[in-house]
Amino acid sequence: MDTPGDAPRQSGPRGGSERLDGFTAVVPAGGSGTRLWPLSRSDSPKFLHDLTGSGRSLLQATVERLRPLAGDRVMVVTGSRHADSVLAQLPDLAPEHVLVEPGPRDSMPAIGWAAAVLERQDPDAVLGSFAADHVIGDVPAFHGVVRQAVAAARTGALVTLGITPTHPATSFGYIQVGAEAAVPGAPDLRQAEAFVEKPDAQRAADYLAGGAHLWNAGMFVVQARTLLELLEVRHPQMVRTLRDIAADPDLVTSRWESLTRIAIDHAVAEPAAAAGRVRVLPARFAWDDIGDFASLAALLPESDEHPGLRVLGPADHVLSEGSTGVVVAHGGRMVITLGLADVVVVDTPDAVLVTTRERCQDVKAVVAALQERGRGDLT
Amino acid sequence: MDTPGDAPRQSGPRGGSERLDGFTAVVPAGGSGTRLWPLSRSDSPKFLHDLTGSGRSLLQATVERLRPLAGDRVMVVTGSRHADSVLAQLPDLAPEHVLVEPGPRDSMPAIGWAAAVLERQDPDAVLGSFAADHVIGDVPAFHGVVRQAVAAARTGALVTLGITPTHPATSFGYIQVGAEAAVPGAPDLRQAEAFVEKPDAQRAADYLAGGAHLWNAGMFVVQARTLLELLEVRHPQMVRTLRDIAADPDLVTSRWESLTRIAIDHAVAEPAAAAGRVRVLPARFAWDDIGDFASLAALLPESDEHPGLRVLGPADHVLSEGSTGVVVAHGGRMVITLGLADVVVVDTPDAVLVTTRERCQDVKAVVAALQERGRGDLT
Numbered sequence: 001m002d003t004p005g006d007a008p009r010q011s012g013p014r015g016g017s018e019r020l021d022g023f024t025a026v027v028p029a030g031g032s033g034t035r036l037w038p039l040s041r042s043d044s045p046k047f048l049h050d051l052t053g054s055g056r057s058l059l060q061a062t063v064e065r066l067r068p069l070a071g072d073r074v075m076v077v078t079g080s081r082h083a084d085s086v087l088a089q090l091p092d093l094a095p096e097h098v099l100v101e102p103g104p105r106d107s108m109p110a111i112g113w114a115a116a117v118l119e120r121q122d123p124d125a126v127l128g129s130f131a132a133d134h135v136i137g138d139v140p141a142f143h144g145v146v147r148q149a150v151a152a153a154r155t156g157a158l159v160t161l162g163i164t165p166t167h168p169a170t171s172f173g174y175i176q177v178g179a180e181a182a183v184p185g186a187p188d189l190r191q192a193e194a195f196v197e198k199p200d201a202q203r204a205a206d207y208l209a210g211g212a213h214l215w216n217a218g219m220f221v222v223q224a225r226t227l228l229e230l231l232e233v234r235h236p237q238m239v240r241t242l243r244d245i246a247a248d249p250d251l252v253t254s255r256w257e258s259l260t261r262i263a264i265d266h267a268v269a270e271p272a273a274a275a276g277r278v279r280v281l282p283a284r285f286a287w288d289d290i291g292d293f294a295s296l297a298a299l300l301p302e303s304d305e306h307p308g309l310r311v312l313g314p315a316d317h318v319l320s321e322g323s324t325g326v327v328v329a330h331g332g333r334m335v336i337t338l339g340l341a342d343v344v345v346v347d348t349p350d351a352v353l354v355t356t357r358e359r360c361q362d363v364k365a366v367v368a369a370l371q372e373r374g375r376g377d378l379t
Numbered sequence: 380m381d382t383p384g385d386a387p388r389q390s391g392p393r394g395g396s397e398r399l400d401g402f403t404a405v406v407p408a409g410g411s412g413t414r415l416w417p418l419s420r421s422d423s424p425k426f427l428h429d430l431t432g433s434g435r436s437l438l439q440a441t442v443e444r445l446r447p448l449a450g451d452r453v454m455v456v457t458g459s460r461h462a463d464s465v466l467a468q469l470p471d472l473a474p475e476h477v478l479v480e481p482g483p484r485d486s487m488p489a490i491g492w493a494a495a496v497l498e499r500q501d502p503d504a505v506l507g508s509f510a511a512d513h514v515i516g517d518v519p520a521f522h523g524v525v526r527q528a529v530a531a532a533r534t535g536a537l538v539t540l541g542i543t544p545t546h547p548a549t550s551f552g553y554i555q556v557g558a559e560a561a562v563p564g565a566p567d568l569r570q571a572e573a574f575v576e577k578p579d580a581q582r583a584a585d586y587l588a589g590g591a592h593l594w595n596a597g598m599f600v601v602q603a604r605t606l607l608e609l610l611e612v613r614h615p616q617m618v619r620t621l622r623d624i625a626a627d628p629d630l631v632t633s634r635w636e637s638l639t640r641i642a643i644d645h646a647v648a649e650p651a652a653a654a655g656r657v658r659v660l661p662a663r664f665a666w667d668d669i670g671d672f673a674s675l676a677a678l679l680p681e682s683d684e685h686p687g688l689r690v691l692g693p694a695d696h697v698l699s700e701g702s703t704g705v706v707v708a709h710g711g712r713m714v715i716t717l718g719l720a721d722v723v724v725v726d727t728p729d730a731v732l733v734t735t736r737e738r739c740q741d742v743k744a745v746v747a748a749l750q751e752r753g754r755g756d757l758t
Binding site (some may be wrong): 038165314319321322331333334335336337338339340343345347349350352353354355356358359362363365366369370373375378 | 388695698700701710712713714715716717718719722724726728729730731732733734735737738741742744745748749752754757
């Protein structure tokens with residue numbers, strides 16, 4: 001396993017892949033990926049799955065992407081029901097680098113806990129938070145932007161990465177970009193005016209045309225102490241509790257449930273943007289949070305064997321005739337599609353879902369319906 | 380188990396259900412039902428399956444339908460690979476009433492063998508041949524027509540039952556009806572002019588409008604000796620071989636493969652019709668050979684729980700939202716359809732098929748494709 005003292009493993013012409021001193025990657029590994037049911041389950045959420053056919057889970061790919069920058073300074077924050085799976089998938093991860101939440105409290109307590117742990121080690125430590133279930137296309141480009149973000153974070157800003165939109169997406173939030181705010185080492189830095197919620201189609205088209213909005217990918221780079229200071233403005237009790245837990249990890253059992261359930265966007269990013277404390281780095285690498293099966297399909301290559309169809313799973317488990325769409329063959333069985341356009345078939349050992357690209361956002365309602373019927377065991 | 384000496388179990392007001400002396404029901408249980416794959420397999424063809432949700436297989440329902448007319452004079456002719464399943468499903472059937480073909484030779488050798496066996500017992504015996512995988516809606520009406528057919532067969536005719544068309548079907552052959560030919564006990568009897576092959580859509584519409592064509596359901600009622608006499612005209616060697624096998628059943632092993640592979644329609648019915656030896660009884664009961672999943676869907680009731688969807692299998696294994704079509708839930712798992720019109724989903728333990736009503740005739744090609752790929756184990 002790499003240690004901080006090792007030589008950098010890769011270094012591109014952009015110089016983006018050199019190890020960054022004092023930088024720790026924090027990977028919140030949570031969320032259930034309900035719209036990817038029955039592939040993603042509450043016991044086996046999407047970050048534990050290989051959704052791209054790469055041979056690695058999203059979590060493994062995320063950590064692997066961060067290692068060249070962070071070395072072994074990678075922390076994963078995950079729920080108690082997934083801790084064993086996380087450790088099994090990441091055998092090189094030191095157990096003390098896995099923070100195990102007794103229960104889900106959304107992203108702010110998770111990232112805040114990591115910040116409080118790091119602050120005790122080094123108040124100037126810079127952390128970068130990157131979700132365990134996102135896909136990034138151009139890793140050297142990602143490294144280059146994170147390098148700028150770390151430089152910018154050292155000035156005391158909360159830095160976010162904003163993805164340059166490639167289509168008028170309505171399933172992402174946006175970041176409104178303001179004036180240039182370059183600092184040494186971060187020539188592309190801009191002021192972040194505001195975080196805006198998921199728009200309707202018209203507004204999304206306006207954002208795309210206007211060029212002043214980026215996708216909010218939930219990536220934050222910030223000094224540990226800065227994050228806690230910004231959090232303290234509205235949630236001083238949370239900061240006290242997180243520092244107590246960082247000082248005495250045994251307290252997590254008794255104190256965790258007292259923490260407010262809130263996302264980092266609402267707890268810190270939005271108010272900090274309003275206070276002029278947020279910067280944004282426009283990023284041009286391909287990015288997706290694989291929110292549903294349409295997103296998943298778009299990330300998979302079209303196979304020679306099944307023209308028009310994307311396949312996740314063994315190609316020889318799929319037979320397709322006159323069909324387009326996506327087939328997930330994870331049931332260990334043969335899946336045959338015949339004469340269906342834009343179909344979504346997700347086969348697993350105990351459930352098979354058949355829908356269309358158009359309706360795949362509604363998979364969430366299927367999960368709710370199963371729970372209502374007393375079939376929560378399947379979700 | 381009933382014996383010929385028992386009192387009739389049922390007798391409707393039409394008097395159609397009384398046991399018929401000297402009548403034997405012959406049930407050819409063959410065919411693979413390729414268009415019902417993956418439900419129907421070569422090792423487990425459609426006659427072994429409950430395709431109507433009745434709780435009985437098509438074979439069991441066929442035999443049960445014939446018992447009131449034939450008592451225990453029911454013979455099943457089936458292939459060696461299915462004999463055990465047939466006996467398991469019909470524990471009341473005497474083993475000597477199951478004729479086991481060493482290999483498939485189509486329907487003429489199968490029915491001819493039964494005729495040769497019966498001829499040795501009683502040359503005047505009347506046999507009625509009814510496929511093991513057809514569905515009949517109105518059993519008392521069926522009994523009434525068979526009763527007339529047996530009376531007509533005693534006059535030395537080959538009698539077939541013709542189903543009154545309810546739509547311009549292109550997937551059935553037709554029988555062209557001629558003049559009235561009533562005999563005592565068979566007031567509805569007509570001359571059968573000819574058997575005509577599956578028509579195109581235009582001709583099927585003409586047949587339906589014209590009123591002189593009935594569906595050929597492959598049901599024949601005939602004296603054993605008459606059938607062999609008609610067969611002898613073109614296939615004298617086949618008749619000799621069948622009589623030899625009937626005299627010494629051990630010969631079936633060595634002689635069976637020498638028999639011509641031919642359907643009863645071509646070997647006997649068509650030439651006999653041309654010779655004026657065939658009569659037909661128009662039948663108005665609902666009938667279907669469940670040729671594909673569209674036919675299967677039409678036979679299933681629309682459930683309250685899944686409006687617009689037909690379900691075969693446990694209703695609580697299906698969750699449907701905004702979908703119409705048919706789901707076969709035989710995989711022991713949950714099947715979910717979301718936002719699909721006229722969909723066909725057939726779930727089994729080792730294969731799942733997703734197609735549309737429109738394309739379900741093409742399932743046959745899927746089976747061929749699997750065989751080409753070396754996955755004959757699934758077919």
